[in-house]
Structure formats: C-alpha cells, structure tokens
Amino acid sequence: MPLLLPRPQSLPRGLTTAVLGAVLGAAFVAQAVAALVPHVLLLLVATTASLAVEGVLYRWQRGALTLFAKAHADVAVRHVLRDLLLVVGLLRLGEQDRETQYAPLAAGLLAFYAAHCAVQAVSVLVRRTRTLPVVTRNIDASALRLSPAPPVLLRRPGPRLLLFGLPATAGLTATAVTGDARCAAAGVALSLGCALAGLAALLLRLLPGRRPAGEQEVLDWFDAWLAEYRPTVGLYFSGGVSSAYQAGMWLEPLAALDARPVIILRERFMVARIATTDIPVVCLPKVSTLMRLEHSTLQVLLHPSNSGKTSQVLRIPTIKHAFVNHGESDKLSSCNPYAKAYDQVWVAGPAARERYALAEVGVEDKDVVEIGRPQLDAVRPYAGPPAGPYVTVLYAPTWEGWDGNPGNTSLIAAGENLVRALLADPGVRLLYKPHPLTGSVDPRAGAADRRIRDLIRSADRARSGPRPAPSAEPARSAAELDRLTAAECRPGADQAERMLVQSAPEPGRAQAVARLTAAWEEAYWAALPQWEHRVVTDARPSLYACFNVADLLISDVSSVISDFLASGKPYAVTNTSGLPERAFRAAFPTVAAATVLTPDAAGVPALLESVRHPEKDDLSEARAQLKLRLLGPADPPSQERFAAAVRALCAASREYRARMAGRHAAEVPGQRRVAAAAAGPARSEAPRGVSHARGRG
Incomplete structure (x- = not known):
C-alpha cells in the first residue's frame, strides 16, 4: 500500500518532521495491535507504512533521523522493533506446535543483528586506519598505499541495516500472510548472508598488506616531502564550511608568485572545498603535526582570516606571519585587535592604514604594508x-x-x-x-x-x-570546467581515496581553468x-x-x-x-x-x-x-607590490633564522647543558617537530 504523504518541500521542515514522526509512530502502534490481536491485513499495512516512512526519511528528511536518534529511537531500535512485532505476530497467528518451528527464525534474526553490529565495529576500525594525520591535494601520495574507500553502504549503519534487513522483514511479512515459514527462513538467511559478506569485505581491509600507511610512516613521508619541495610561502586557513571563499580569493595571487607556495589547512573537510588550484594543499589537523613546519623551509604564512586555530601556528617563530584579510571595509571587524599578533598587516591602501591608526588596537604603523588588491586585476x-x-x-x-x-x-x-x-x-x-x-x-x-x-x-x-539565439558554448565551457575542477572521485570517496586520485593536477590546469572561466562568463552573459x-x-x-x-x-x-x-x-x-x-x-x-x-x-x-x-x-x-x-596607486601593479612584500618578509624570516643560528653557535657548550638540565625531562620528551621556543622574532 503506498504511503500518501505530501512532498517534504511542500511543508515547513518542523511540520514535516512532526507529520513523519506521527505517521511512523502510528504505524508501529498499528503493527503492535495487529501482532497481538492478531490481524494479518493490518500487520501487512502497518509494516509497509513504516518501511515507506523510513524511505522518505532517508531520501528527503535526514535531519529528522538525528532527532529520532536523540530520542533513543534510532534506525536500529526501529528495525529491531519492527521485526520483533512481526515475530510476535507469527507466533500469535500460528498454532501452538509452530512455536518450535519459528525458534530458528528468531535465532537467525539475532545472528543477523549480531553480524550487523560486527560490521559496524569493523567499519569503524577501517575508517580509523584510513584517517591519516596529514591530508593532501596536488601531491603524489601513492607511497602511502592508499586505496579506494569501502562501499558507502558498509560505512553507514542506517542505510545498511535498512537494506540488509529488508529481506528478513519482507520474508517475515510474507510468512504472516501465507503461513509458509520458508518465506521467512529465506529472507532471514539472505539478510544474514549480506551482513556476513559485508563483514568479510571489511575484514580483508584490515590485513597488513591492505591497510594504508600508519601514522608515523605518514609523518615521515610528510617530512620527506617538505624537504624535497622546500616551500617558501604559504596560505594558512581555518574556517567553517561557508568560509572557503575567503581563502579562494588569494589563490591566484599566490600562484603568480615566483616562489614555492603551499596551502596549509586545519579542517579535513576544507581540502575538498578549496577552489581549483595547482598549488600543493596540506591539511594538518593536529597541533603536533602543525609544529613540524618549524623545521621546514617555510618562511612566510599569509592569513586571510582570523580563527581560534590561528594562535597555534603563530607560535612558530621561524615563520613570519602577515594578515592579508579577505576584504576591507569600514566595519569594526576590519580592525580586529587580533591583528597585532601578526608580524605585519597587509592592506590595500592608505585608508586602511589610517583605519588601524584610529582604531588603536595595537597595530603599529611600521607593521602596516600597502599592497593594493591583486585580485582586482579582473575588474574592468x-x-x-x-x-x-x-x-x-x-x-x-x-x-x-x-x-x-x-x-x-x-x-x-x-x-x-x-x-x-x-x-x-x-x-x-x-x-x-x-x-x-x-x-x-x-x-x-x-x-x-x-x-x-x-x-x-x-x-x-x-x-x-x-x-539571443541558443548557443552551446555555455554548456560546453561548463562541462570542460567541471571536468577540470571536479574532484574526479566517485561520490562515496573518502579523504584517503581523494588523496590518491587528486595527487597530481594536469599540467597547465590552472591556466586552462582561468581561460575556460572567462569564456564561460562571456557566453553566460551573452546567452541571457x-x-x-x-x-x-x-x-x-x-x-x-x-x-x-x-x-x-x-x-x-x-x-x-x-x-x-x-x-x-x-x-x-x-x-x-x-x-x-x-x-x-x-x-x-x-x-x-x-x-x-x-x-x-x-x-x-x-x-x-x-x-x-x-x-x-x-x-x-x-x-x-x-x-x-x-x-592605492595603479602603478606599480598590485601583484608586483604583493610580490615585493612577500620577498621582503621572506628576507626578514631568513635574517631571523641566521641570527638565531649565530646565537646558538656562540653559546658555551657548558651553558647549553645547564639550560637543558634546567628545562627538565619534559623538554627531552617533546614530540618530534615540536619546538619549545615560542618567542616571536
């Protein structure tokens, strides 16, 4: 019996959730009544209705699933209850001597749910082995033994339980209608077989030869990549889902520098959200991993926004930090007191310099550098x-x-x-x-x-x-852009699989994207x-x-x-x-x-x-x-002023490192031993790559 519900889009979200919850609850109540009375037709209708609502929830109303889970009515509870009521209905419908016949069915259901729990436990273990301490893009990560992710169905317990458990539920329902226990036995066996097959597929991924590289191996690989690539200037970004545009506006100016750029991120999800670029992208979620940058060749980090995690990277004294912002306005946020934590604040023109002086937030005038807005070269x-x-x-x-x-x-x-x-x-x-x-x-x-x-x-x-006359140019350009800018991963790919697939961009991809974007925009406006x-x-x-x-x-x-x-x-x-x-x-x-x-x-x-x-x-x-x-002035162009500011700050970073190296070399060895002893065991036990020098040079 089809479930007659309005499309979720036609009702407010809260009302839709309430309606679906009421229908689902009514279906379970009706199923319980039908099982206890017993009543075959009502049991069939109620079971079908509850399954239909489950399908609507997973197709259109995933947010409601979270609410049900908070009420301890998650998919596992609902599925067990649905099958339990079917078993009760079978026992009530059958004769007394058939209770022994249905006992194996109950045992099979229990085995299926035990296998489902085992699949979930192993899927968590597999996910942990595939959660690497460093996530990259545009970097060859083939040495890390990465492989495609397991099927999405094996990683998501809700859809997995619904799909794997559907044969058992359908078989029990068919037995309630026909009285033939073979239907239920076949359904339970098929569900149990699906769960065991999924469990075996996941267990194979835990074999030593099938796992990705371990944490220390990944960190050693990252250190080796830093030593080989020798980055000099980077863009540091941390933010929420909708803030990726703040970093995106600095990608082209960064790529145009005569340097070895890198993008440093802190949130794993942000790796896929950064716009198309040929610049190597590195995500370092943990502070201990982030601190490995202190011993790299990285000299300057540019910061387009402030975040709570910015303070962590500012602790690295060997890197100079410049706040470039993601736009300037007269809002108070454009003169945030946090800006005084950076070595320099780069602004577009004299107005921003005056704004900082008037705001009195601790930013000294000597640390303000006018670079213009290199992004605006595209504005006619x-x-x-x-x-x-x-x-x-x-x-x-x-x-x-x-x-x-x-x-x-x-x-x-x-x-x-x-x-x-x-x-x-x-x-x-x-x-x-x-x-x-x-x-x-x-x-x-x-x-x-x-x-x-x-x-x-x-x-x-x-x-x-x-x-205007119809033109195929917008669609053609869009298709080519999608090909160049798409993740090139199947929808169910996880971060490890994306690292493998997105390891090396096509030569000249960034230039092709810029050219195609201009062509698409021209065709887009012409077609309107x-x-x-x-x-x-x-x-x-x-x-x-x-x-x-x-x-x-x-x-x-x-x-x-x-x-x-x-x-x-x-x-x-x-x-x-x-x-x-x-x-x-x-x-x-x-x-x-x-x-x-x-x-x-x-x-x-x-x-x-x-x-x-x-x-x-x-x-x-x-x-x-x-x-x-x-x-600021149009001459020299903003990109040239931006590049000059980067070179100057890189030079300041190199000078700082030279001064520190000179001081360490001039120290008396005996004094170094005394200082090390005074620092205590905590200093000697510090994780590799973590420096105890937190002063700013």
Missing part, C-alpha cells in the same frame, strides 16, 4: 553609460554579522523596498547576489532574502522580450536576454564577473564597495544605521563617493537617472579620489 574599468536600453544594477548586500548592528545589512530594513523600486523601473535589469552567510545569525535576514528572490522571479515571469533579472548564488559567475556587467552597485558598508571602486562605476550604499547622512558619511569613509539611500528607497529613481546620464553624476571625481585612497 568604467566604459561610459549603458549602451543598450537597460541599466544593469547589482544589489549585493552583506550579511547580518555577529554583533546585531542594524547597519550591517540592508536586507532586513530596506532590501524589499530597494528591490521593489528597482523592479518598478522597466529599464532596469537586476542582478541580486546575497552574501553566502545571509541568515546564518538573524533569521529575519534569511526570510527577507527568500522574499526578495520571490519578487525577482515574479518580475521575470511578467517580462518578455527577444532572446538584456531584460532578464537574475539571482546569482552559485560559484559561477563570480562577484567580479557581476561587477563587469553591472552599471551600478547597491550594497552595504562592506568590502564589496572597496572592490567595486576598482571599476570607477557609480555605487550606492543604504543607510540603515539610524545615523543622519552627514554622520553616516563621517563614520564610514568608504561611503564618501556613494549615493546614500534611505530605507524607503526613495532616492532610487534619481540614482538611476544619474547612471543613464553621466552629466548628472556629481560623484565621479570623488570616486576616483576614493579609489586611490582605498586601493
């Missing part, structure tokens, strides 16, 4: 007013932030008003690109984001006009009608690609403004801070060359008029001056 300069009948407006609000400041994002107080005002102009094509973290702190921002998307889709449905609005949330097209097609930016006080200024195009900032406009401009220097909009969006028509008619634009000269102040 202003080429005049819109050439066609439509003004392309990019609305890119920032997220709500951690501090609850109402001025952080315009989404809650002004977003819908802005979008309605823009959509009301028939000559506007709107691009909406929200921040990836929108709604992560304040649910109101997430709700406003969803309503804005609905407004844009409704406006698109009401529009019509000529469409000029009048069609667009919600942009995917990785492609990038924010800078949106800059290049936009005639106007509307945003909040964020790094988006600073980056957009590289184009010289008009921009507007929505004032939701509650400050008067004069105070708002004084508080946020990046607003100096912007049109300030109120939350009611009353100034949108005049703003659009100034974009269409540049002679009415009174802020063009102010934008040019602000661009110089925020981003």
Whole structure:
C-alpha cells in the first residue's frame, strides 16, 4: 500500500518532521495491535507504512533521523522493533506446535543483528586506519598505499541495516500472510548472508598488506616531502564550511608568485572545498603535526582570516606571519585587535592604514604594508553609460554579522523596498547576489532574502522580450570546467581515496581553468536576454564577473564597495544605521563617493537617472579620489607590490633564522647543558617537530 504523504518541500521542515514522526509512530502502534490481536491485513499495512516512512526519511528528511536518534529511537531500535512485532505476530497467528518451528527464525534474526553490529565495529576500525594525520591535494601520495574507500553502504549503519534487513522483514511479512515459514527462513538467511559478506569485505581491509600507511610512516613521508619541495610561502586557513571563499580569493595571487607556495589547512573537510588550484594543499589537523613546519623551509604564512586555530601556528617563530584579510571595509571587524599578533598587516591602501591608526588596537604603523588588491586585476574599468536600453544594477548586500548592528545589512530594513523600486523601473535589469552567510545569525535576514528572490522571479515571469539565439558554448565551457575542477572521485570517496586520485593536477590546469572561466562568463552573459533579472548564488559567475556587467552597485558598508571602486562605476550604499547622512558619511569613509539611500528607497529613481546620464553624476571625481585612497596607486601593479612584500618578509624570516643560528653557535657548550638540565625531562620528551621556543622574532 503506498504511503500518501505530501512532498517534504511542500511543508515547513518542523511540520514535516512532526507529520513523519506521527505517521511512523502510528504505524508501529498499528503493527503492535495487529501482532497481538492478531490481524494479518493490518500487520501487512502497518509494516509497509513504516518501511515507506523510513524511505522518505532517508531520501528527503535526514535531519529528522538525528532527532529520532536523540530520542533513543534510532534506525536500529526501529528495525529491531519492527521485526520483533512481526515475530510476535507469527507466533500469535500460528498454532501452538509452530512455536518450535519459528525458534530458528528468531535465532537467525539475532545472528543477523549480531553480524550487523560486527560490521559496524569493523567499519569503524577501517575508517580509523584510513584517517591519516596529514591530508593532501596536488601531491603524489601513492607511497602511502592508499586505496579506494569501502562501499558507502558498509560505512553507514542506517542505510545498511535498512537494506540488509529488508529481506528478513519482507520474508517475515510474507510468512504472516501465507503461513509458509520458508518465506521467512529465506529472507532471514539472505539478510544474514549480506551482513556476513559485508563483514568479510571489511575484514580483508584490515590485513597488513591492505591497510594504508600508519601514522608515523605518514609523518615521515610528510617530512620527506617538505624537504624535497622546500616551500617558501604559504596560505594558512581555518574556517567553517561557508568560509572557503575567503581563502579562494588569494589563490591566484599566490600562484603568480615566483616562489614555492603551499596551502596549509586545519579542517579535513576544507581540502575538498578549496577552489581549483595547482598549488600543493596540506591539511594538518593536529597541533603536533602543525609544529613540524618549524623545521621546514617555510618562511612566510599569509592569513586571510582570523580563527581560534590561528594562535597555534603563530607560535612558530621561524615563520613570519602577515594578515592579508579577505576584504576591507569600514566595519569594526576590519580592525580586529587580533591583528597585532601578526608580524605585519597587509592592506590595500592608505585608508586602511589610517583605519588601524584610529582604531588603536595595537597595530603599529611600521607593521602596516600597502599592497593594493591583486585580485582586482579582473575588474574592468568604467566604459561610459549603458549602451543598450537597460541599466544593469547589482544589489549585493552583506550579511547580518555577529554583533546585531542594524547597519550591517540592508536586507532586513530596506532590501524589499530597494528591490521593489528597482523592479518598478522597466529599464532596469537586476542582478541580486546575497552574501553566502545571509541568515546564518538573524533569521529575519534569511526570510527577507527568500522574499526578495520571490519578487525577482515574479518580475521575470511578467517580462518578455527577444532572446539571443541558443548557443552551446555555455554548456560546453561548463562541462570542460567541471571536468577540470571536479574532484574526479566517485561520490562515496573518502579523504584517503581523494588523496590518491587528486595527487597530481594536469599540467597547465590552472591556466586552462582561468581561460575556460572567462569564456564561460562571456557566453553566460551573452546567452541571457538584456531584460532578464537574475539571482546569482552559485560559484559561477563570480562577484567580479557581476561587477563587469553591472552599471551600478547597491550594497552595504562592506568590502564589496572597496572592490567595486576598482571599476570607477557609480555605487550606492543604504543607510540603515539610524545615523543622519552627514554622520553616516563621517563614520564610514568608504561611503564618501556613494549615493546614500534611505530605507524607503526613495532616492532610487534619481540614482538611476544619474547612471543613464553621466552629466548628472556629481560623484565621479570623488570616486576616483576614493579609489586611490582605498586601493592605492595603479602603478606599480598590485601583484608586483604583493610580490615585493612577500620577498621582503621572506628576507626578514631568513635574517631571523641566521641570527638565531649565530646565537646558538656562540653559546658555551657548558651553558647549553645547564639550560637543558634546567628545562627538565619534559623538554627531552617533546614530540618530534615540536619546538619549545615560542618567542616571536
């Protein structure tokens, strides 16, 4: 009997979980009643219904499984209860002398569940042997005896129990209907056979010749790779799932350096989330492994963000650390007191230097280095007013932030008003690109984001006009990009398998990706009608690609403004801070060359008029001056200034090492022995690669 349930997407998540839980509970109650009465038809219907709900849970509502597990009603409990009620039903339906006949079935079920528990225990052991202390990408790791991961079914207890136990459940149900015990016996035997086969497959992976390299062997291999590759400059990153873009914006500038770069990560999941690059990627989850970098040739680490784990790598004195940030704005987070922990703070232009001085967070002016923004080389300069009948407006609000400041994002107080005002102009094509973290702190921002998307889709449905001729170029470029940038691993691959498959990138892959990305973006915009609005949330097209097609930016006080200024195009900032406009401009220097909009969006028509008619634009000269102040001079190019800063800090690191080597060489041997004795046994027992020198040079 099919289970008639609304698709989970048609109900709110909490209500869907409640409905499924109620149906599942009712099915178990009905199954218990049918087993005790007994009633064959009700037992069949209830068992089928409970299995159908299990399928819905694993297909669409995996979050509900966690809630059931917290209530001690996980899949094992549910499956055992379902089979137990079937056995009770068989005993109640059969005659007295058939209880002995069903005893082997009960024993077979017990054996199946014991085998299931054994499979789970061995799968944990296999997972531990495949969890290496170092995870890499773009590095040949074939020496570590890596192999493909076990099938996903053997690693996930819930789906495994459902699938392996399905023959037993189906056989018991068939016996309840037909009275033929052979159905149940065959089902139980098949389930037990599946479990034993899975157990054997996993046990084979624990044989000495089938295991990956052990921990010490992996660490020795990593030390040897460091000695052979001899990295000089690295990018250090630690963060959450949605923060990978912060590291991604520095990949191309890092790859363009005349150096031996490396990317150092701390979270295992982040290895797969870093964008396509030919740079070696190394994940060092443990502090003891991280400290092995102290004895490497690594001289400089660049930090695009602050995190709790940043303090761990700052303890390495032989490496110089520069905070490069992932964007600059007038927000307080752009002058975090944590910045004083770094050797240097690299900023785009004079405005950021002044910002640190005014913030008084402990960053000395001598440690601030202006390098520009090398990422902005991809942003095309202003080429005049819109050439066609439509003004392309990019609305890119920032997220709500951690501090609850109402001025952080315009989404809650002004977003819908802005979008309605823009959509009301028939000559506007709107691009909406929200921040990836929108709604992560304040649910109101997430709700406003969803309503804005609905407004844009409704406006698109009401529009019509000529469409460009169909082109296969976007699909072709996308397919080639996916081939070059995909993990090239099957969906069930674990980290060890990914290390094996992603060991060496194709020669020239990064350049090919850049070329194909540019071709895809050009084809993507060419394939869109000029009048069609667009919600942009995917990785492609990038924010800078949106800059290049936009005639106007509307945003909040964020790094988006600073980056957009590289184009010289008009921009507007929505004032939701509650400050008067004069105070708002004084508080946020990046607003100096912007049109300030109120939350009611009353100034949108005049703003659009100034974009269409540049002679009415009174802020063009102010934008040019602000661009110089925020981003620094155009000559020398930012990439050259970035490279010069890297070389200078590398030289400082080498000088520090030379001074330390000279001091150690000048020490009297007897004094060294006394110092070692004073340090006690803890010093001599320190793990390999962990230095006790924690001072900053």
